Amino acid sequence: MTAVLLANAVLWPVAVPLVTAALCAALWRHVGAQRLVSRFGTLALLCVSLFLLWRVVAAGTQAIQFGSWAAPFGVTFAADRLGAAMAAITGLMAVSVMIFGLADIRRREEAAGFHVLFHGMLTGVNGAFLTGDIFNLYVWFEIMLITAMGLLAIRRTRAQLDGTLKYAVLNLFSTLLFLLAVALLYGATGTLNMADLGRVMPTLPPSATLTISALLFLAGFGIKAGYFPLFFWLPASYHTASITIAAIFAGLLTKVGVYACFRVFTLIFAADDGLRGILAVMAAGTMLFGVFGAAVQWDVRRILSFHIVSQIGYMLLGLALATPAGLAGGIFYIVHHIVVKANLFLIAGAIHRASGTFDLRRSGGLLKRSPLLAVLFLVPALSLGGIPPLSGFWAKFMVIDASVKAEAWWLVGVALFVGLLTLYSMTKIWMEAFWKAPVLPREAARPVPAPMLAAIALLSTVTVVIGLFAQPFVVFADQAAASLADPSAYIDAVLGPGTAAAPRTAP
Amino acid sequence: MTLAYALAIAVLAACGVHMMLSRHAVRILFGVAVLSAAVNLVIFYAGRIASDVPPVILGGQDALASSAANPLPQALILTAIVIGFALVSFVAALALRLWRSVGTLDGRELGDAERLGTPFADRERRP
Amino acid sequence: MMETLSALLDWLSAGLVTLLMVPLALTLWRMVRGPGYADRFIAVDMLTGIAVAIAALTAGATGRREFLDVAFGIALISFVATCAFAALLERKGGRR
Amino acid sequence: MILLSLLALASKLVGVVFLFAAALGLLRFSDPLQRMHAATKAGTLGAGFVVLGVVLQLQRLDATLIGLAVVLFLLLTIPVAGHLLGRAAYVSGADMGGLRGPDALEGVLDRQPAALEALDADAGLGREL
Amino acid sequence: MRPSPLARALDCLVLAAVFQRELVTSSVAVARAAFARQPRTASAIIAMPIALRTDFGIAVLANLVTLTPGTCSIHVSDDRRTLFIHALDAEDPDAIVAGIRTAFEDRIRRIEG
Amino acid sequence: MLFAAVFAGFPAALLARFLAARVPHPGWVCALVPAALFAAFAAMGAGLGEAALVERLEWVPALGVGLGFRLDGFSLLFCLLITGIGALVCVYSGAYFAEKPRDKGASFLALVLLFMAAMLGTVLSDNLVGLYVFWELTSLVSFLLIGFDSHQVAARKAALQSLVVTAGGGLCLFGAILLIGSAMGTFSLSEIAARGGELTASPLAPAILVLLCLGAFTKSAQVPFHFWLPNAMQAPTPASAYLHSATMVKLGVYLLARFDQAFAGMPAFGTTLVVFGTATLLVGGLRALMQSGFKGILAQSTVGSLGLLVLLIGLGGEAAALATVGFILAHALYKAALFFCAGNAIHATGRTQVTQMSGLGPRLPLTAAAAALAAVSMAGLAPMIGFVAKELVFEAQLADAAGALAIALVVVGNAAFGMIALLSAVDPFWKRRDAPSEIKHRETPGLVLGPLVLAGLGLLFGLMPGLVAQTLIVPAASALHGAPIEASIYLWHGFTPMLALSAGVVALGVVLYLAWPRVHWRLGEWPPLVALLGDRGYYAVFDGILSLAERSTRMLQNGDQRRYTATVVAATVALVLAGLLLAAPGFAIDLDASALHPAPLAVLAFIVAGALAAARTRSLLAAMVSVGIVGFGSALVFLVNGAPDLALTQFSVEVLVVVILTALLLRLPLNPVPTRTRGERRFDAVLAAGFGLVVFVALAAMTAVPFDPRLSAFFAAASYPEAFGRNVVNVILVDFRAIDTLGEISVVCFAALGAWSLLRRRTGSGGAK
Amino acid sequence: MNSIVLSAFSRLFFLLMIAVSLYVLYRGHNEPGGGFVGGLIGASGLAVLALAEGVDAARRALRLHPVAVMGLGLVLALLSGVPGLVTHGSFLTHWWLHLGSLHLGTALLFDIGVYMVVIGGVLALVLRFYEEDAGS
Numbered sequence A: 001m002t003a004v005l006l007a008n009a010v011l012w013p014v015a016v017p018l019v020t021a022a023l024c025a026a027l028w029r030h031v032g033a034q035r036l037v038s039r040f041g042t043l044a045l046l047c048v049s050l051f052l053l054w055r056v057v058a059a060g061t062q063a064i065q066f067g068s069w070a071a072p073f074g075v076t077f078a079a080d081r082l083g084a085a086m087a088a089i090t091g092l093m094a095v096s097v098m099i100f101g102l103a104d105i106r107r108r109e110e111a112a113g114f115h116v117l118f119h120g121m122l123t124g125v126n127g128a129f130l131t132g133d134i135f136n137l138y139v140w141f142e143i144m145l146i147t148a149m150g151l152l153a154i155r156r157t158r159a160q161l162d163g164t165l166k167y168a169v170l171n172l173f174s175t176l177l178f179l180l181a182v183a184l185l186y187g188a189t190g191t192l193n194m195a196d197l198g199r200v201m202p203t204l205p206p207s208a209t210l211t212i213s214a215l216l217f218l219a220g221f222g223i224k225a226g227y228f229p230l231f232f233w234l235p236a237s238y239h240t241a242s243i244t245i246a247a248i249f250a251g252l253l254t255k256v257g258v259y260a261c262f263r264v265f266t267l268i269f270a271a272d273d274g275l276r277g278i279l280a281v282m283a284a285g286t287m288l289f290g291v292f293g294a295a296v297q298w299d300v301r302r303i304l305s306f307h308i309v310s311q312i313g314y315m316l317l318g319l320a321l322a323t324p325a326g327l328a329g330g331i332f333y334i335v336h337h338i339v340v341k342a343n344l345f346l347i348a349g350a351i352h353r354a355s356g357t358f359d360l361r362r363s364g365g366l367l368k369r370s371p372l373l374a375v376l377f378l379v380p381a382l383s384l385g386g387i388p389p390l391s392g393f394w395a396k397f398m399v400i401d402a403s404v405k406a407e408a409w410w411l412v413g414v415a416l417f418v419g420l421l422t423l424y425s426m427t428k429i430w431m432e433a434f435w436k437a438p439v440l441p442r443e444a445a446r447p448v449p450a451p452m453l454a455a456i457a458l459l460s461t462v463t464v465v466i467g468l469f470a471q472p473f474v475v476f477a478d479q480a481a482a483s484l485a486d487p488s489a490y491i492d493a494v495l496g497p498g499t500a501a502a503p504r505t506a507p
Numbered sequence B: 001m002t003l004a005y006a007l008a009i010a011v012l013a014a015c016g017v018h019m020m021l022s023r024h025a026v027r028i029l030f031g032v033a034v035l036s037a038a039v040n041l042v043i044f045y046a047g048r049i050a051s052d053v054p055p056v057i058l059g060g061q062d063a064l065a066s067s068a069a070n071p072l073p074q075a076l077i078l079t080a081i082v083i084g085f086a087l088v089s090f091v092a093a094l095a096l097r098l099w100r101s102v103g104t105l106d107g108r109e110l111g112d113a114e115r116l117g118t119p120f121a122d123r124e125r126r127p
Numbered sequence C: 001m002m003e004t005l006s007a008l009l010d011w012l013s014a015g016l017v018t019l020l021m022v023p024l025a026l027t028l029w030r031m032v033r034g035p036g037y038a039d040r041f042i043a044v045d046m047l048t049g050i051a052v053a054i055a056a057l058t059a060g061a062t063g064r065r066e067f068l069d070v071a072f073g074i075a076l077i078s079f080v081a082t083c084a085f086a087a088l089l090e091r092k093g094g095r096r
Numbered sequence D: 001m002i003l004l005s006l007l008a009l010a011s012k013l014v015g016v017v018f019l020f021a022a023a024l025g026l027l028r029f030s031d032p033l034q035r036m037h038a039a040t041k042a043g044t045l046g047a048g049f050v051v052l053g054v055v056l057q058l059q060r061l062d063a064t065l066i067g068l069a070v071v072l073f074l075l076l077t078i079p080v081a082g083h084l085l086g087r088a089a090y091v092s093g094a095d096m097g098g099l100r101g102p103d104a105l106e107g108v109l110d111r112q113p114a115a116l117e118a119l120d121a122d123a124g125l126g127r128e129l
Numbered sequence E: 001m002r003p004s005p006l007a008r009a010l011d012c013l014v015l016a017a018v019f020q021r022e023l024v025t026s027s028v029a030v031a032r033a034a035f036a037r038q039p040r041t042a043s044a045i046i047a048m049p050i051a052l053r054t055d056f057g058i059a060v061l062a063n064l065v066t067l068t069p070g071t072c073s074i075h076v077s078d079d080r081r082t083l084f085i086h087a088l089d090a091e092d093p094d095a096i097v098a099g100i101r102t103a104f105e106d107r108i109r110r111i112e113g
Numbered sequence F: 001m002l003f004a005a006v007f008a009g010f011p012a013a014l015l016a017r018f019l020a021a022r023v024p025h026p027g028w029v030c031a032l033v034p035a036a037l038f039a040a041f042a043a044m045g046a047g048l049g050e051a052a053l054v055e056r057l058e059w060v061p062a063l064g065v066g067l068g069f070r071l072d073g074f075s076l077l078f079c080l081l082i083t084g085i086g087a088l089v090c091v092y093s094g095a096y097f098a099e100k101p102r103d104k105g106a107s108f109l110a111l112v113l114l115f116m117a118a119m120l121g122t123v124l125s126d127n128l129v130g131l132y133v134f135w136e137l138t139s140l141v142s143f144l145l146i147g148f149d150s151h152q153v154a155a156r157k158a159a160l161q162s163l164v165v166t167a168g169g170g171l172c173l174f175g176a177i178l179l180i181g182s183a184m185g186t187f188s189l190s191e192i193a194a195r196g197g198e199l200t201a202s203p204l205a206p207a208i209l210v211l212l213c214l215g216a217f218t219k220s221a222q223v224p225f226h227f228w229l230p231n232a233m234q235a236p237t238p239a240s241a242y243l244h245s246a247t248m249v250k251l252g253v254y255l256l257a258r259f260d261q262a263f264a265g266m267p268a269f270g271t272t273l274v275v276f277g278t279a280t281l282l283v284g285g286l287r288a289l290m291q292s293g294f295k296g297i298l299a300q301s302t303v304g305s306l307g308l309l310v311l312l313i314g315l316g317g318e319a320a321a322l323a324t325v326g327f328i329l330a331h332a333l334y335k336a337a338l339f340f341c342a343g344n345a346i347h348a349t350g351r352t353q354v355t356q357m358s359g360l361g362p363r364l365p366l367t368a369a370a371a372a373l374a375a376v377s378m379a380g381l382a383p384m385i386g387f388v389a390k391e392l393v394f395e396a397q398l399a400d401a402a403g404a405l406a407i408a409l410v411v412v413g414n415a416a417f418g419m420i421a422l423l424s425a426v427d428p429f430w431k432r433r434d435a436p437s438e439i440k441h442r443e444t445p446g447l448v449l450g451p452l453v454l455a456g457l458g459l460l461f462g463l464m465p466g467l468v469a470q471t472l473i474v475p476a477a478s479a480l481h482g483a484p485i486e487a488s489i490y491l492w493h494g495f496t497p498m499l500a501l502s503a504g505v506v507a508l509g510v511v512l513y514l515a516w517p518r519v520h521w522r523l524g525e526w527p528p529l530v531a532l533l534g535d536r537g538y539y540a541v542f543d544g545i546l547s548l549a550e551r552s553t554r555m556l557q558n559g560d561q562r563r564y565t566a567t568v569v570a571a572t573v574a575l576v577l578a579g580l581l582l583a584a585p586g587f588a589i590d591l592d593a594s595a596l597h598p599a600p601l602a603v604l605a606f607i608v609a610g611a612l613a614a615a616r617t618r619s620l621l622a623a624m625v626s627v628g629i630v631g632f633g634s635a636l637v638f639l640v641n642g643a644p645d646l647a648l649t650q651f652s653v654e655v656l657v658v659v660i661l662t663a664l665l666l667r668l669p670l671n672p673v674p675t676r677t678r679g680e681r682r683f684d685a686v687l688a689a690g691f692g693l694v695v696f697v698a699l700a701a702m703t704a705v706p707f708d709p710r711l712s713a714f715f716a717a718a719s720y721p722e723a724f725g726r727n728v729v730n731v732i733l734v735d736f737r738a739i740d741t742l743g744e745i746s747v748v749c750f751a752a753l754g755a756w757s758l759l760r761r762r763t764g765s766g767g768a769k
Numbered sequence G: 001m002n003s004i005v006l007s008a009f010s011r012l013f014f015l016l017m018i019a020v021s022l023y024v025l026y027r028g029h030n031e032p033g034g035g036f037v038g039g040l041i042g043a044s045g046l047a048v049l050a051l052a053e054g055v056d057a058a059r060r061a062l063r064l065h066p067v068a069v070m071g072l073g074l075v076l077a078l079l080s081g082v083p084g085l086v087t088h089g090s091f092l093t094h095w096w097l098h099l100g101s102l103h104l105g106t107a108l109l110f111d112i113g114v115y116m117v118v119i120g121g122v123l124a125l126v127l128r129f130y131e132e133d134a135g136s
C-alpha cells in the first residue's frame, strides 16, 4: 500500500481534487456536506502536492503510466522539479484561497456549484502541470477552461456574464489553436508522449508543418498566458469574478499557459534564434502594454489584472532568453508571482470589505482603519514592484541578470522601466486606498474578517520567506531550469533509463 | 485527394474564424462549432486518411488488419468532439443567460464587464 | 465468371454511394436556400434518410456490419433533432 | 447466390432511386408541406430499400437483425417527425403556396399571418451578417 | 365486445401488410410527382372525423396516414374527434377519407377492441 | 559585530512601534538604540586605523550575492553621522510629536529607526546587491516619511515624486550592478575598487558609468533630478533633518565616492561629476534665492551642497578626498542643526515662510543661538568646522588646477550658502517686522538638544580640528582615496589663496542677502526660470508616459470583442508567417497519385458549402442549419473513411447540439441586425482567409512528412490479446488512454453543471431587468 | 409540444432508446458504441420525453438529480481505476474476468461511469434549456 502511495506520488495532486469534485457533485443537494468534503479535499491536496515535491526532490523526476501501458503508448504523468513545484504551489494557493473563502464565499455560490467547479479547476491545473502527454494536456486545459468559466459567472451579474463571454471567446479560440497544433504535431511525428516527442523531434528534418505547429502552440498558450497581443480577455474578465475566485485565477490560470510554453519550448521544440526573437518581442510587448494598462486604471482589480499581463512578460522573457539562467529566472518568477498576485487579489477583496469599494477614486483611510492590512499589503505590493529583499526582487534579479548575460540590452531596459511603472501603480493603490482620507463615509465598509487576514498573512509570509531565504528557491529554480534545458533526465524517467542517450533514428 | 481534404479543412477553418469575428454571441458560438469541426478533421487528416476499413478486430482474429484505418486519431477526435459539445453547450447556456439578463447578444451593447471601474468613463460619457 | 460478376456488383454498389451524392446536393440546396425555415428543417429530416442509406451502402461496399450500426443509430436519434426543430417552429410561431 | 446478390443490388438501386425522387420532390414541390410528403415517404422508403439490399447482400444474421431494426425505427420515427414538422410549419405561418383546396385547419390552429423568415424581407436588410 | 387476442394479432399483421402496400404505392406516387414535368400543386387540408378510443390508436392512425399516398396527418383536434390531413393532391377529399377509413381506421378500431 | 549593528535597527523599529506608544518620553527611549550604536561604532573606529573591518555572510550564493559588511574610514564617518544624528533625531522627534496622537509618534520613531538600519546597511555593504537592498529600503522609508502626513495631497504627491525618481534611479543602479557583475564576475565593492582597470577596460564601462551616475544623481538630487528634494520637505521636520539633509541624500555621493577609485582610469567619470556637480551647486543656489519657505531654502542649499560634493568627487587627488570628507562632516553638522532650528521655528509659530516669522530670538533663545552657530559654520566663517571645510574645498580646486571659471562658479555657490546662512539665522529670529510672531509651542529640552549639540560640535571641531582630523577625516579620506594620506588639518592656515577666495565668498554672500528680499519673489515668479529649474520636466515625462499608457490601453483594450478576436487572429497569422520566414523550413508537398474518389469529394464539397453558407447568412436559424451541415458532413467524412464510431458520435452530438441550440434560438430574434459593417466583414474575410491559408499550408506540407505508425501498430496488436476488446477505438478510450476519457467526462460534468447553475431560476429579487 | 401523436409514442421511443443505449453501452468494447454514444442515445430518449411531455416528466424518469448522476458517474469511473491501482500499482489498469470468449472487466464499469455522466449532463442541459422562462 505504501509502495502504491509512493510510486503514484504524481497521481495524487490530480486525483484528490477530481475525487473531491466528483463527490461534491454527487452530493449536489447537500451543500453542507459538499463544504466539508471540499475543505478536507483542499487540505489533502496541499498534503499530497507537498508530498510530490518531496518525492521529486528526494528521488528525482517521478513518472507513472496509466493502465500499466508503457510510454509512449499509454498516457504518462510525469513530474520534474518544475511540475512538482507548480503542483505544490497550487496546493498552497488552494488552501489560502479556501481560508479566505471562509469569509467570502456565499451560500448561494456554494449552491451554484462552487465546490465542484473549484476542485475541478484545481484538477485541470494540476493535470496540466503533471501530464506528460500532449493530447492529455489539451484535456486538462479544457477542464480548466470550463470550470473557470463556470466560476467566473457564478454570481451571474451582468458584468460577470459579459466578462465570461469575452473570456470564453478568446479562450475557446486558444484551445482550438492548441488542439490544431497537437494534431499537426501528431501528423508529423506519430506520437503524443511529450518525452517521446522530445526524443524524436531532433531527428526530424524541418518541415512547415512542424514550424506552424510550434507557432500555433505559442499562440494557443500565449492566449492562455496573456502574452501581447493576445491578452485582451484577461483584463476584460478577471475583475468581474468574485474575489476568492479572481485570486485563484490570477495566481494560477495564466501561469498554466506559461508553464505549458516552458515545457513545450524546451522539451519538444528547441527555441531557435527566430523563435527566440519572436518570444522576445512578445515579452517586451507584454511587459509594456500590461503595465501601461495598469497605470491608467483606478479599480484595484483592474490594476491587478493588467499587472498579471505585465508580469507574465518577465516570465516569457526568461523563456525568450532560452538560457538556463533565463529559464531559472522564469521559473522563479512564476512561483513568486503566483503567490504575490493571488495575495494582492485577496487584499483587493479585503480593501473592498474595509472600504466598501474597489474603486480607488472612492476609497481611502485604510491605514487608519486597518493598519495590519496596510502592512500586509506592502509585502506583496513591494514584492511585485521588485523591491528587495522580497521575492519579486530575486525574480527580477534572475531574469534581468540572465538578459544581461545574454546581452539582450533592450530587454534589460524594458524590464527595468516596467519595474518602475509597476512600483508606481502599487504606490497608487497605497496612496489612494490607505493614505488618502476616505472620500465618503461608506455604509458598506466593514472590518476585515479574521480568515481574510489570515489568508493574506499566510501568503505574505511566504513572500517574505522566499525573499529572505532565497537561496534554496534559487537553487531549486536553477535545477529545474537545468532539467528543462537538458531534458534527458525527464525522457529517461518516462521512457526508461538510457533512452535519451540512445542513438536517435528517424522513423 | 489528400489536398482536397486539406483545402476543405482550410475553408472550414476560415469560415469558422470569420464567424468568430462577429459581434453576435450566437454567431461566435457557431464559429466555434465550425472551427472545432475543422480541427477535428485536422486530427483525422493527421492520422492519414488511407482506408475505409473500421478499426474493429474481426472475430477469430487477434490483431487488427493492417488495412484498417488508424484508430488513434479516431479516439482523439471522439474526445475532442465530446469536449467541443460540452463547451458549445455551456456557451449556449451563457448566451441564454446573457439574453435573459441583458436583453442583447450584440457585442456593441454588451459592455458591462469593461464598464466596471473603467478609468475612461468621464470621457465616454461625452458624445 | 462469378468473380467478374461479383466484382461488377461490388463496383456498382460502390457507385451507388456516389450516386447518392446527387440527392445529398439537392437536399443541401434546400437547406441552404430555404426559403422558409420549415423547408430547411424538412430538408434536414430528409438528410436522415440519405445518411442511413450512405451508411448502409458503405456497409455493403466494405462488407462490414459496423456501418449498419451507424445507420441504426442515425435512424434512432435524428428524430430528436426533428422534434426540436418542430418545437422551435411551433413555439416561435406561437409567440414570435 | 448470385441471384440474391442481384436482388440486393436491385433493392439498393430502387432505394437510391426513391431517395433521388424524394430529393427531387424536396427541390421541386412548391410549399413546405408538399416537400415534406416527398421527404418523409420517399425518403423513408428509399432508405429502407437500401438497408434491405445491404442486408440481402451481407447475408449474416447480425446484419439482418440490425438492418430490420433500422427499417423498423425509420418506420416508427419518420411519420411522427413528418407530423410534427407539418404541424409546426403550418403554425409558424410557412408559405402554403400549393394549398389550392380548402384549409380545414383554419380557425382550429393559430397560424401566424407571415412566415418567420419573412421578417428578413420586412426589415429590408441584406442577407449577410 | 373485445375480439380475441388471436384475431387482434391477425388484424395487426393485416394492418402491417396493408400499410406496406400503401407505403410503396404512396412513395411511387410521390416519386412520380417529383419526376413529373409539372409537379402538382393542388393540395388541401382535410378534416377527417375519427372514432378511436385510445391516444395510441389515434397516433398510429396518424402515422399510417402520413406514410400513405399523398396524405400527411397534421393535427388531431383537442377532443380527439378530428384528424386533420394534408393531402398532396386533393381533387377528391372524400375518397381520401374513405380510403383511410377502410384501410386503417376500421382495423385499428378492431384492434383497440 | 557589524551584522548586529546593522540588523539591530529592524527589531528595534518593530519594538519602537509598540513601545513608543506606551512609555513616557519615547524619543529619549528610542534614542538609546542609535546612541548605543554610535558608541559601538566609535569604539570600532578607534581600533580601525588604516585597516578595514570585514564580515561576510552567504545569502544567495547561487546568484553570487552575499551580505558582506565592511567598515573602513569612509563608512565609519557615515556610520557615526547616521547613528549620532539619528540619536538626536529620535530625541527631537519625541518632543516634536509630544502633542500629537501617540500612535503617530510611535510610527514615526519606528520609521526613523528602520531608516537608520537601512542607511547603516547601505554604507556598510561591501556587496553591491546587498547595498542595493538597503538603498531601496532607504528610498522606501523616505517615501513613507515624506507622505507621513498622508491626508495632505501635497505630501502624497511629493512622496510619489521622490519614490518615482529615487526608485527609478535605483533601477538604473540595479542595472549598473548587474552589468558590473557581468563584466567583473563579482559584486564586491572592495574587489571592484581594487580591479578598477578591468572595469574601465570592459566594453560595458560607459553603460555602467551612465547607469551608476543616474542612480547616484537621483538619490543625491543632482541636476536634472534636483527637484524632488525640496518637494520632499513635506515630510515632518525631523525626517527632513535626518534623511533629506544629513544622511540619505548623501548616499549618491557615497556611491560615487566608492566608485571613484574604480573609475580612476576613466576621465569621463570625473568630468561628468564636475559638470553635473557644478550645475547642481548653481541651481541649488539660484533656487534658494527664489524661495521663501524656511525648510525650502534649506533644502535648496542642501541641493547645492550635494552638487559641491559631487564636484569634489569628480576632482582628483588627496586634497579633493580630504575636502569631500571634511565637507560631508561639516555639512551634516550645520545642516541638521539648521533644520532642527527651522523645525522649532515652524513648530512654534505654525508658519512655514521665513517672511512670516519675526522676532523669535528672545522667545526661542537656545534655538536662535544654535541657528547662529550653525549659520556661521554654513557661511564658512571661522572658527567653525564649516570654515575648515571650505578652505579644504578651495584647496582641492586649486590643487586640481581647475579653471578660473570653475573656481568662480564654486565661489558663487558658496556665496549663496552664505546668503542662506544669514537668512536662516537672522530673519526669523532677529528681524523685526510689523509684529512679532505668535508662539504656540515653547522650547523643550528635546527640541533644543539636537541643534545645540550639533552646532556646538561644529564649533568644537572648528576650534580643535585635531579632535577629528586623525581619527575621522584622514582615515575616511584615505579610504576614499585608496591610499594613506598624510595631512594635518588646522583652523588657521595663514594667508593663502584660499583665504582670499573665502573673503570673496563672504562679501558676495552679504550682497546676496541684502538683495534677497527684493529678488526672491521676482525670481520665484519668473516663468522661464521656474519652468527651467522646477519639476516641469518631471511632470512632462511622467504625464507623457501616462498619456501614452492611456492611449495604448484605449486602443488595445477598447472593450470591443470583435477587435480583440481580430487582433488575436491577426497576431496568430502574423506569428506563423514570421516564424515561417525566420525558420525557413522549406515547403514540400507530396501530390499523391491516388485517384479522386467522387463520394468523399462530394461530401467535402457538402461541408464547404455548409460552412460558407453559415458564414454568409444573416439568419441565425439558417446559420444553425448550415453549421449542422458541417457537423453532419464531418460525420459522413468519418463514415466513408472507416470510422463508424466517430460517425455515430458526431451524428449524435450534432443532434443534441441542435436540440440545445434550437432552445436557445427559441428565445432570440432570429434575424438580428448585422453587427459588422460591410468593411469590417471584408476585413474579417481577409483575416479568416489568412488563417485558412495557414491551416492549408500546414496540412499540405504534412503530405511530404512520412507517418510514424508506431502507436497505432501497438494498439492494433495489443487491443484484443491484452485489453480484451475488439473495437480498438473504444479500447483506446477506456483503457489505453482512459485518463483522457476521464478528463473528457469531467469536462461534460463541469459544463453541464455550469450551465445548470447559470440557468437556475433567480432566487430572491434584484439583478437585471 | 402538445401533440397527441408525439405524446402517444414518446414513452415507446423513450423505452426503445434507453434499451438501445444500454445495448450500445454494453457491446461498445467490441463493436461501435460505448459509454459515450450509449449515453447520448439514452439522453436523447430523455430529451424526447422532455419535448413531448415537458421537462418534469424527463426529470421524473431519471429519478435522481441530474447533477448527482453526473457526480456518481464520475465517482464510478474513478473507482473503476482503483482495483488496478491496488493490485498493479497503476491507476486505470483494468481487472478482467474471462468466461470463455466473454471478457468482463472494470473497463465496463468505466464505460458505465461515462454513460452516467453523459446521461446526467445532457439531461441537465436539456432540462434547463427547455424550462419555461421564468417571468419573461
Ligand code: NA
Pocket: A148, A171, A224, A225, A253, A254
Ligand atoms: Na486562462
Ligand code: NA
Pocket: A249, A250, A251, A252, A254, A308, A337, A338, A341
Ligand atoms: Na497572475
